[in-house]
Amino acid sequence: MPNTSAKPKHGRRPRRRRREDPARNELVSSSLESAQQCLFNQDYGTAFVHYLLVLNLAPMFKDFARESFRFTLFKWTEELDSVGRIQDLFDCYEQALELFPADEVILNSMGEHLFRMGFRDEAAGHFHKALKLRPDYPEARENFYRVANWLVERWHFLMLNDHGRNRKYQQAIQKAVQSGCNTVLDIGTGTGILGMCAKKAGAAEVYACELSKTMYELACEVLTANGMDGSIKIVHMKSLEMEVPKDIPHRVSLVVTETVDAGLFGEGIIESLIHAWHHLLLPPQKGENEFQEQSATGRVIPAGATVFGMALESLEIRRHHRLRVSEVGSLSIAAAGELRSPVSCSPEPDDSMEPYTTERLSRLPGGYKALTEPFTALNIDFNNVQELEGLSSREVQQIRLPVTQEGELDALAVWFQLHLDEESSLSTGPEEDTCWEQAIYPVQSTKGFVLKPKDELIVEVSCRDAFLRLCSVAVLRDGHEIRLDKRLDTHDTGDSVSNQTPEAELCSALACLQTDHNQTKDFCMLECAEMALLNNQDYHQSFSSALAKLISQLKVKCPNKESDTADLLYVLDVSEGFSLLSLIAASHGHVKAYSSVEKNKQQEVLRRLARSNNVPEKHLEFWLNNMEDEQGMLKRPSREKLWSAIMLDCVETCGLIRQKLMEKASLARCLLEDGGSIFPVKIVVHGMLVESDTLLLESAVQGQEPTLGFNIAPFINQFTVPVHVFLDFSTLECRHLSEFVELFVLDLMDSTANYTNREVKVQATSAGRITAIPFWYHIYLDQEISVSTLSQNSHWKQAAVVLQQPLEVRAGDWVRLAVKLHKSAISISAHIENTPGPMEQ
Numbered sequence: 001m002p003n004t005s006a007k008p009k010h011g012r013r014p015r016r017r018r019r020e021d022p023a024r025n026e027l028v029s030s031s032l033e034s035a036q037q038c039l040f041n042q043d044y045g046t047a048f049v050h051y052l053l054v055l056n057l058a059p060m061f062k063d064f065a066r067e068s069f070r071f072t073l074f075k076w077t078e079e080l081d082s083v084g085r086i087q088d089l090f091d092c093y094e095q096a097l098e099l100f101p102a103d104e105v106i107l108n109s110m111g112e113h114l115f116r117m118g119f120r121d122e123a124a125g126h127f128h129k130a131l132k133l134r135p136d137y138p139e140a141r142e143n144f145y146r147v148a149n150w151l152v153e154r155w156h157f158l159m160l161n162d163h164g165r166n167r168k169y170q171q172a173i174q175k176a177v178q179s180g181c182n183t184v185l186d187i188g189t190g191t192g193i194l195g196m197c198a199k200k201a202g203a204a205e206v207y208a209c210e211l212s213k214t215m216y217e218l219a220c221e222v223l224t225a226n227g228m229d230g231s232i233k234i235v236h237m238k239s240l241e242m243e244v245p246k247d248i249p250h251r252v253s254l255v256v257t258e259t260v261d262a263g264l265f266g267e268g269i270i271e272s273l274i275h276a277w278h279h280l281l282l283p284p285q286k287g288e289n290e291f292q293e294q295s296a297t298g299r300v301i302p303a304g305a306t307v308f309g310m311a312l313e314s315l316e317i318r319r320h321h322r323l324r325v326s327e328v329g330s331l332s333i334a335a336a337g338e339l340r341s342p343v344s345c346s347p348e349p350d351d352s353m354e355p356y357t358t359e360r361l362s363r364l365p366g367g368y369k370a371l372t373e374p375f376t377a378l379n380i381d382f383n384n385v386q387e388l389e390g391l392s393s394r395e396v397q398q399i400r401l402p403v404t405q406e407g408e409l410d411a412l413a414v415w416f417q418l419h420l421d422e423e424s425s426l427s428t429g430p431e432e433d434t435c436w437e438q439a440i441y442p443v444q445s446t447k448g449f450v451l452k453p454k455d456e457l458i459v460e461v462s463c464r465d466a467f468l469r470l471c472s473v474a475v476l477r478d479g480h481e482i483r484l485d486k487r488l489d490t491h492d493t494g495d496s497v498s499n500q501t502p503e504a505e506l507c508s509a510l511a512c513l514q515t516d517h518n519q520t521k522d523f524c525m526l527e528c529a530e531m532a533l534l535n536n537q538d539y540h541q542s543f544s545s546a547l548a549k550l551i552s553q554l555k556v557k558c559p560n561k562e563s564d565t566a567d568l569l570y571v572l573d574v575s576e577g578f579s580l581l582s583l584i585a586a587s588h589g590h591v592k593a594y595s596s597v598e599k600n601k602q603q604e605v606l607r608r609l610a611r612s613n614n615v616p617e618k619h620l621e622f623w624l625n626n627m628e629d630e631q632g633m634l635k636r637p638s639r640e641k642l643w644s645a646i647m648l649d650c651v652e653t654c655g656l657i658r659q660k661l662m663e664k665a666s667l668a669r670c671l672l673e674d675g676g677s678i679f680p681v682k683i684v685v686h687g688m689l690v691e692s693d694t695l696l697l698e699s700a701v702q703g704q705e706p707t708l709g710f711n712i713a714p715f716i717n718q719f720t721v722p723v724h725v726f727l728d729f730s731t732l733e734c735r736h737l738s739e740f741v742e743l744f745v746l747d748l749m750d751s752t753a754n755y756t757n758r759e760v761k762v763q764a765t766s767a768g769r770i771t772a773i774p775f776w777y778h779i780y781l782d783q784e785i786s787v788s789t790l791s792q793n794s795h796w797k798q799a800a801v802v803l804q805q806p807l808e809v810r811a812g813d814w815v816r817l818a819v820k821l822h823k824s825a826i827s828i829s830a831h832i833e834n835t836p837g838p839m840e841q
Contacts, residue, residue: 028058032065039068044076048092055099062099069096070105077113089113104130108140115143120150121213142825145721151214152719154698158435160191160716161697163706165426165435170197170708172301172420173256177201181254181299185209185280187239187272188259191712192219195232198256207248208234218715225711240275251282256301262358262428263439263468264305264380264416270388270466273300277385284383300382302418307378308429309414309470311457313407314368317359319535319793320528321411321442329540329584335612336605338523341531345441345471355467357528358437361413361430363731365792371409371451372401377461377470396462400476403455408448409484412459412470414439441470449484451475524601529653530578532795539787539794543679544584546781547571547645550677551588554644557675568592569644570637572623574664576649578602581679583609585645586619594623596633634667642673648748650683651777651789654725655799657683657746657824665748678748680779685744685826686790687775689815690800691768692734695724699802722801722827729774729790729798737770737809738762743819744826760817761833764809773817773828774800801828 035050051069055062073096080089093110100106111126124147130140159165173194177184182204186195189208199206210216216236223229235247244251255276259267277284281298318324321341326334345355361368377399381387415428415438428436443449451457456476462469475482526534533539554569571593573582582595583606597603603622610620623633636642646668652658668678696702700720701713741762747753764770776790776798789796807830809815814833819826 024057028054028061031057032061035065035072036068039072042075044072044079047072048076052095052099066100066103069099070103073106074109077109081113086117102133104133104137104140107133108137108143111140111143111147115147120147123147124151124214138822138825142823145723148719148721149725151212152218152716154724155435155437156190156716157701157720158698160193160701160712161706162435163708164433166193166706166708168420168424168426169194169256169258169301170201172424173197173254174201175421176254176299176301177203183207183250183252184254184256185239185248185252185276187255187257187276188267189219189234190215190258191716192222192228192232192234193707193710193712194256194258195234196223196226196228196710197708198254199228199231203254205252206232207252208232209237209239209242209247210234211236211238214719218718221715222710222712225715239272239280242280244280248280251280251298253282253296253298254301255281255298258302260305260416260418261439262437263356263414264307265463265466265468266356268466269382270391273382274385274388276300277388284385302420302426303383303422304379304381304419305416306376306419307380307414307416307468308374309377309412309459310374311371311401311403311409311451311459311472312361312368312411312413313371314364314366314410316365317368317440317442318408318410318448320532321444322448323531324448324535325537328534328537328580329544329587331580331584331587331609331613333534333609335608336524337608339526339531339534339605340444340523341442341528342525343440343442343528344444345469352525355469356414356439356441359413359440360437363728363733365728365730368413369405369407371403371405371407372457373404375399375401375459377414377459378463378468391463392466394463396460398473399459399461401457401459403451403453403457406450406452409443409451409457409472410448411443412441412472414441414468414470439468441472443472443484445484449475449482452477524605526578526602529795534578534580536793536795538791540580540584542781542785542787543581543647544588546679546785547585548588549782549785550645551585551591554675555590568619570594570641571645571647572596572637572643573647574623574633574649575647576658578605579647579649580606580609581647582606583613583615583620585647586610586615587613591644592619592621592637594621594637596623598622598624634664634671636671642676643668643671644673644676645679646671646676647679650680650748650779651796653796655727655776655789655797656723656725657777657826659824661824662746662748662754666751669749669751677782680781680786681747681749681783682780683746683748684742684778684780685746685775685819686740686778687743687773687828688736688740689738689762689764689770689809689830690732690734690736690772690774691806692732692771692800694733695772695800695802696806699724722804724772724800724802725797727774727798727800729776729800730792732774734772734774735766735768737764737766737768738815739765743773743775743817743828744821746821756821758819760819762815762817764811764813764815767810769806769808770803770815770830771806772800772802773830774798775826775828801826803830807832 031050031053035047035054038047038050051065051072055065073092077089077092096106107126107130111123114126115123127140127144127147130137131144177198184198184203184206186208189195189210192208195206195208210219213236219234223232259269259272261267282296283298285297321343323339342354343357344353415430418426428434430438457472458474460471460473472484474484551569569591571585571591573579574596575581578597582593585591586593595606597606648664648668650658650661665678700717701707703713704711741760743760744758778786778788780786790798816831816833818829
């Protein structure tokens, strides 16, 4: 028992109560009142400043003012965003997070702004923090999944699941280390697997660098989990910025890297290795017969590469890069001028164009036809710094390729063999079972050129800006050279295969080629998906027919619609990117159409097409030209008018419903005149059960076996997303385990018909493991006319929900699918039904 008689010990003086400061209280009270008044008057900038003052002076008001403060922040930053005051926008968020550092809604909103500005690493960090604070926060989860697709691209999973590739790298590194290369630098370490191979092989010192903040942090976690965080030093920086002794204590004897893309040089391996040889690596071995200690010389894995190529015909590549139709939705497009995709290769660098795109030829819809035998385009020795430095100044090489099969020249395909050392190599060829895609150099000429056996195709190979460039420049036929790098005649876009005699065909080919180089500069650029959409005649004809029906119905309903300009039908097309739908609407007569096309050159194309198709100039306008804020795109055409039709862009090219689609549809319905319609009126989601190991391998690392026993999967799989996008279902390696079923319906015209959850019962038609549920859409323009995103000519890809745990089924089993829609994002879970039953509608 305490000694109650003991004298009290001297302790801290009791805190004095802070005196009330009348002036401070008055300032807080008046500022709070001003903030609320400014908020009422929609003066969000001033309201934000008042709220900052109140909450800094009187933190006890935080809970009371949180919702109003958030609303003010979001409205004010929207205004700042619309006028391009980006730094001020982020300053506001920083100030907000100083007041509310654990507010998941503010963190998520700042992440959304960061993502839109291209700061994906930083955006991911904010989404991740928001999810840690509130794991069930759906907006942050969907945003994190979206950014995960950018930060950790799907090839990371395929590459790490490629045991053969990983094993070959491990063997080459082990051989080098055991021969004396005991100091190692892993450039672009990713998950750290190559650095860990070096350490496991016995290297005395291992260093690694990684530019991506996300991958750097992931690699640090991986090294710790594998007990190597103390023996491998990893730095978050570009190798080009590394110096000795600031970043590593001395030069190393071995650099390992796989900073290559499908076109070999696209990730900057040449520049990285030149810098490494000059600043980070020991000097190379001087000669094969000259004895030198391996530890005193430097070398690189991979040691070099050989690049191969071939010419091919492919309708899929053609329709994404060249205009192949002469009419779209009853409109002649002869006056469109030259339209190009952003992928075009020439010996001279052009910053506005990408030199190549990529495709997995083994999964190309419709397949391809090889028109030549594979040829060797280039050899490169990564252990020869003089050769690396001379690559960009190499003379343009001309290669003559005998044509082996008749076909339309659509592209050159390129792959390479990566020589890890003298004995071991990896191939990225189209016939290999590999994680790699091939580089595709599409032919851009408007009219296709048919190659025939006995022709010789002349290809130029260069590396002017350390990018591999291949260009088909000419064809030798019957002793004559036909140039392909001149623009072809644009009046004939039909089938170029003819039954002419060889002499007549040669004359025709020579006649249709122009010689004016300057004319090729006057072109309009379309994204590849926009070009594929323009080539989709069924899509445009369906829209034209549905619009004609609606316009006819409205004219019958109001006969005076045809009398004068005041009674024109108003149609708004808010499609993303380049769209002809507004012009198709205007071509039906008595319609004033508004296009959301924003780029000047694309607007000019629409004006030319309007003139050539006799659409009055005043009947086509560009909606965004008259608007200060793109956020308010959906509004009345004028104070007195409503829209007869509003065309919404509902599905992204990747296969997902567009974000905020239902919110846009809700607003659009309020802007329609009586009898008017949204296009489309509804979207029906279809799907089926499949077994696909490919989707599993592209979605997550499958345990430790493919990664050579290293514990990587739990860390990289944090970036696994439940929905796989940009899927070509027609060429996906899979087994169908059910018929296709209706999964969900989104009604854009009748909000009462919509729901957020639905259960669907599907009967398995075959035994197997359900690993995924691919889905696609039937887009109904009215109750009778629809287009499918699964059609062969579709510019859309498909998507698939990949199950976290595959589900074993027998033929005849019923599977219950729980389908949910949250803010346009679809999620699906699957369970075996114990009691058989019919499919729910």
